[in-house]
Amino acid sequence: MRTDSPRGKPGETVVVSLRPEALRLLAPGEAALPGWATLSGTLGDIEYLGPVTRFAVALADGALLHLMALAPPSMSGAVTVAYDPRRVVVMGAPP
Numbered sequence: 001m002r003t004d005s006p007r008g009k010p011g012e013t014v015v016v017s018l019r020p021e022a023l024r025l026l027a028p029g030e031a032a033l034p035g036w037a038t039l040s041g042t043l044g045d046i047e048y049l050g051p052v053t054r055f056a057v058a059l060a061d062g063a064l065l066h067l068m069a070l071a072p073p074s075m076s077g078a079v080t081v082a083y084d085p086r087r088v089v090v091m092g093a094p095p
Contacts (some may be wrong), residue, residue, distance in 0.1 A: 015091040021091050022087035025057075025079060032082035038082045041065065043073060057081055 009040070024033075032038050041057040044064070055073055057065045065081060 004039050013094060015094050017089045017091055018083055020089055022084045023067055024082045025067065025069065025075075026082050027074055028075065032080075033084075035084070035086070036070070036082045037085050039065065041079060041081065043079045046073065 001013065024036075026032065026038070032079065039057075039059055041059040044056040044058050047054045049068075052068050052070060053073070054068050057079055059065060067081070
């Protein structure tokens, strides 16, 4: 994922973090909340962990986005993830 930040320059790859409540897997046809941005990808691995489900979304640029939710995704294939850009924390360059 690319972003402008004091810890990265435009065009550089950085590691970012978002709290789970700042991410939302949108249902088909569902609009993102006002001010939220979206990413398109393909739903990948799904891991059921009792009360939560962990799943991965492969983004178009090959980056993998890992999410957790209280319920498993009710879709497969192409998905849209919405996020609140004000809540992005830039961690720095990838290891």
